[in-house]
Amino acid sequence: xxxxxxxxxxxxxxxxxxxxxxxxxxxxxxxxxxxxxxxxxxxxxxxxxxxxxxxxxxxxxxxxxxxxxxxxxxxxxxxxxxxxxxxxxxxxxxxxxxxxxxxx
Amino acid sequence: xxxxxxxxxxxxxxxxxxxxxxxxxxxxxxxxxxxxxxxxxxxxxxxxxxxxxxxxxxxxxxxxxxxxxxxxxxxxxxxxxxxxxxxxxxxxxxxxxxxxxxxxxxxxxxxxxxxxxxxxxxxxxxxxxxxxxxxxxxxxxxxxxxxxxxxxxxxxxxxxxxxxxxxxxxxxxxxxxxxxxxxxxxxxxxxxxxxxxxxxxxxxxxxxxxxxxxxxxxxxxxxxxxxxxxxxxxxxxxxxxxxxxxxxxxxxxxxxxxxxxxxxxxxxxxxxxxxxxxxxxxxxxxxxxxxxxxxxxxxxxxx
Numbered sequence: 001x002x003x004x005x006x007x008x009x010x011x012x013x014x015x016x017x018x019x020x021x022x023x024x025x026x027x028x029x030x031x032x033x034x035x036x037x038x039x040x041x042x043x044x045x046x047x048x049x050x051x052x053x054x055x056x057x058x059x060x061x062x063x064x065x066x067x068x069x070x071x072x073x074x075x076x077x078x079x080x081x082x083x084x085x086x087x088x089x090x091x092x093x094x095x096x097x098x099x100x101x102x103x104x
Numbered sequence: 105x106x107x108x109x110x111x112x113x114x115x116x117x118x119x120x121x122x123x124x125x126x127x128x129x130x131x132x133x134x135x136x137x138x139x140x141x142x143x144x145x146x147x148x149x150x151x152x153x154x155x156x157x158x159x160x161x162x163x164x165x166x167x168x169x170x171x172x173x174x175x176x177x178x179x180x181x182x183x184x185x186x187x188x189x190x191x192x193x194x195x196x197x198x199x200x201x202x203x204x205x206x207x208x209x210x211x212x213x214x215x216x217x218x219x220x221x222x223x224x225x226x227x228x229x230x231x232x233x234x235x236x237x238x239x240x241x242x243x244x245x246x247x248x249x250x251x252x253x254x255x256x257x258x259x260x261x262x263x264x265x266x267x268x269x270x271x272x273x274x275x276x277x278x279x280x281x282x283x284x285x286x287x288x289x290x291x292x293x294x295x296x297x298x299x300x301x302x303x304x305x306x307x308x309x310x311x312x313x314x315x316x317x318x319x320x321x322x323x324x325x326x327x328x329x330x331x332x333x334x335x336x337x338x339x340x341x342x343x344x345x346x347x348x349x350x351x352x353x354x355x356x357x358x359x360x361x362x363x364x365x366x367x368x369x370x371x372x373x374x375x376x377x378x379x380x381x382x383x384x385x386x387x388x389x390x391x392x393x394x395x396x397x398x399x400x401x402x403x404x405x406x407x
Binding site: 069070071072073074075076077078079080081082083084085086087088089090093094095098 | 106109141147182218249336337340
């Protein structure tokens with residue numbers, strides 16, 4: 001199990017805990033017959049921490065980013081494939097048979 | 105196309121395989137994927153797998169692909185007996201297969217039995233008149249018999265049907281260049297740039313052709329395409345940098361004594377920028393050859 005994945009799970013847990021405490025808080029408000037004006041401070045904190053952790057995990061766990069620059073090493077074409085459909089055998093190589101004698 | 109990363113990977117694997125460090129199958133797969141022509145190495149190491157029954161059966165169904173790859177490599181190295189044996193094995197496994205039929209016709213070609221090969225291709229075409237590979241083989245056969253004009257005729261007919269086949273356009277361009285028919289080659293490269301505008305190599309080849317044709321207009325266009333190549337490669341194409349220098353000095357010579365507007369076309373800043381980039385690259389990669397470069401640039405009256 002990799003670190004990014006563990007952190008992601010942790011982030012999701014924090015987020016669900018925030019949801020749970022919001023529901024509890026609203027239940028409490030209903031009993032006390034007060035209006036819901038906004039979530040409590042610790043829920044907001046949990047949401048922010050959960051967001052940061054989940055984002056970090058989503059950026060690191062699935063893999064590396066691929067380059068989109070046309071001039072990066074992954075994208076820059078340095079040679080074209082040899083046109084193997086048009087390959088001809090009548091070339092100067094036939095005068096130089098391979099040195100090792102091959103048997104099959 | 106082969107990117108820089110893939111090229112490095114291929115070279116590393118090739119080194120490893122040639123020094124007996126293993127990874128032969130990975131190398132053979134990479135050669136197939138990148139469609140590069142390394143016949144001698146493929147033949148040598150492919151045969152070492154085929155001759156070892158344990159390794160061969162470990163490949164599973166890929167075994168047959170390897171037989172095919174080795175057969176083609178053997179034909180390229182003129183080891184016709186090896187090729188024949190590989191094809192025989194394939195024939196036994198897949199009787200009536202068209203793909204093996206193509207291999208047999210290829211073997212006839214490699215033996216130089218042109219008429220028989222032609223007959224084989226014609227009979228294969230009867231079953232499937234739109235088989236692109238066979239049409240291309242007919243072109244290759246004309247080329248290999250030393251009849252480029254016949255090859256051009258075949259290719260033009262082929263391209264009328266399969267217009268989007270860029271490999272064929274490229275082949276046509278290369279044949280035209282080899283016959284010094286640059287105007288026609290330029291047309292083919294235009295077509296290639298249209299189909300794959302992000303590939304710097306076509307821009308570069310087109311610029312080369314335009315520069316070779318010469319004339320003020322063509323030189324200016326060639327410089328534009330060299331600049332496009334530099335743009336697409338991030339300045340890592342030495343050939344394009346040199347092209348800019350050559351075009352610049354040729355344009356300056358041609359526009360000598362003309363009016364002011366024409367003189368502005370020489371754009372001396374562009375040349376000196378390219379020259380600086382070239383000098384920097386040479387300093388980094390081949391300091392011993394820096395003198396050669398500076399004297400060449402001086403003869404072009406840059407820097």
